[in-house]
Amino acid sequence: MHQILMQKMRLQSRSRLQPWKHYCNKPSSSQLNPMLFAVCLLLASLDVIKSQFLVKTLPGLDGELPFTLETGYIGVGESDDEQLFYYFIESEGNPEDDPLMIWFTGGPGCSSLSGLMFEIGPFTINYATSTLENPILELVPYSWTKVANIIFLDQPAGSGFSYAKTPESYITNDTLASKLAYSFLRKWLVDHPKFFSNPLYVGGDSYSGKIVPLVVQEIYNGNEIGEEQPLNIKGYTVGNPFTDTSGDYNSRIPFAHHMALLSDAIYKSAKENCGGEYLTVDPNNSLCIHALQTVDKCLERININHILEPVCDTSNTLKSDLFRRDLRGLDKTSLDTWSLPQAQKQWCRDDKNEYTAAWANRKDVREALHIHEEFNNIEWVRCNESLEHDFFIETPSYAHNVMSVVGYHRHFADKKCRALVYSGDHDMVIPHLGTLNWIQSLNLPVVDDWRPWFVDEQVAGYTMKYMNSADQSLIFATVKGGGHTAAEFKPKECLNMFIRWLADDTL
Known part of the structure; x- marks a missing residue:
């Protein structure tokens, strides 16, 4: 019987007022004598509890x-109880002038090593030459660090190599995690003052579609x-972003129909009997429950991270139910599927988790x-299950307290702010x-309507541009053949998309 389960917090980190702050906060650090400001930055760096090493x-x-x-x-929160770990890679181009970006991985609770090794960083695992006993790394040519200085942050505490000093400090939510990430960024910049003047961008994907705004x-x-010093x-930029809980989930069935995974009749039955609410x-x-049972039968063996890729874990006997899946599907590629006893186990994309864990441990x-x-x-685990959000079951470690960030995007449209929102067009976790839909709900003026964009004279996806000025725009782009x-x-x-966007070139 197809069962649909029903859906069943603001802490501000505090810092001690050190004597140097009495001078550095009058009235704004940016108005201080340059030499005094430099002294303030030095004293501030001594006040930050941290450690840093060149590797x-x-x-x-x-x-x-x-x-x-x-x-x-870098320690954040009360008494620096949360120790947040980061990887910082300087731009391979011109680090003095290139943008600085802080990058958040989704989950929540997934390590930033995922984004570094498998998405936008300069090295990854060479599976052809690796064993679990001896993972081998290789350099990759399409790292975003070619053109930007990037901080990959393990957040919140409990993600990757980040940890907390007290059990209570592991308990967090969307707003608190974001405040502590902001606290981290300020402390990091105090300790790296040469990057204060670089253009600053915030980036992330998957569940971090909420954290970034x-x-x-x-x-x-x-x-x-x-x-203190203004940033x-x-x-x-947000990729495959979880933005609006209801809208993102309810777009899955229309997407499946759009991609010919559901017939017209099955889609019509689900839409009419459920009223578009799945x-x-x-x-x-x-009637709605029966329609969704039919939908499940069509989609239960589809890899929702990339609908063209095979379902990998043939040994897992847990049945997949797309529309009872929780947000653990975000940013974690392993799937719950029917057992396929006749299929042979072959290497697949999911196996990267085992190799990464073997290396990191x-x-x-x-x-x-x-x-x-x-x-x-x-x-070390790629994604900490005690932090990963379950929409249907309230978990003690991480509260999903921001249901939608669409309003934030609408607010940013009134500021001098440039945004890049992109989606893999074969992703059914967060369908494009x-x-x-939520971008269109912002009612921004369209200055460049739907059209293809190209890499090597081939269609790389489709794009739209809203608003148009040197410091105020929103670009939406699909990535053809991309998943989650x-x-x-x-x-x-x-990488081509990112380079063009940074340069304010047309996609």
Whole structure:
């Protein structure tokens, strides 16, 4: 029997007022004498509880790294109880002038190593030469660090190599996680003052489609109240973004029909009997429930991360039910599927999780990355299930307290802010149809209507541009053949897209 389950918090980090702040906060740091301001930055850096190290080599990769990698911890929250770990890679172009971007991975609770190794970073695992006992790394040509300085942040505490000093500090929610991420960014910039003047962008994908706008808002709030040195925020980018809970989920069935996974009759039955609402369904609506059972039978063996890729885990006996799936499907490629006893187990995209965990849990890797000793007995996992959000079941560690961030995007449209929103067009986790729907709901003026964009004279996707000025625009782009998330499946196209957007060139 197809059962539809019914859907069943603001903490502000505090900092101690140090003596130097009495001078540096009068009235705005940007108005201080340059020499005094430099002294303030130095004193501020001494006040931040942190550690940072340059990493010259990495186990699994021969020779010295051909790029500058720094890792470290910065404490945030009350008494710096949350120790957030980061990987910082300087731009391989012109780090002094190139933009600075902080990148958030989804989940929530998934390590930023995912974004670094499999989406937009400069190295990954070479599966052809690797074993679980000895993962081998290789450089990749389509890293976004070719043109930007990028901070990959493990957040919230409990993600990747980040941890908390008290059990209570592991309990968080969307707004608190965003405030602490903003606190991290300010502390990081105080410790890296040479990047204060670089254009600043905030980026992320999947579940971080919620976190990115919340952090951008924190930046604007801080700038408007004159909080220390203003941040040079220029815009943000979100890929395959979870934005509006109802809209994103309810776009899955229309997307499946759009992609010929559902017949006209099946789609019509579901739409009419459920009224377009497939997430929270009246348990007494037997016609809707019956229609969704039919939908499930059509989609239960479809890989929702990329509908053209095979379902990988043939040993998992848990049945997939697309419309009872929780947000653990976001940013985690393993799927719950029917057992296929006759199929042979072959390497697939999901296996990257095993290789990454094998690499990250090696002692020499942790030593190279300078992981805190407090983390010695903690296993690194790609996604921390105690933090990952379940829409239908309230979890004690992470509260899903922001249902939609569409209003934030509408607010940013009134500011000097540039936005890039992109979607893999074969992603059924966060279908591009839902993303396009909320963008259209902003009622922004269209200055460049739907058209193809190209890489190597081939169609790389389709794009629209809203508003049009040097410092105010929103671009939506699909990535042809991309899944969840787009950069993992189409790295060359996504790098081209990112380069053009940064340069304000036409896609």
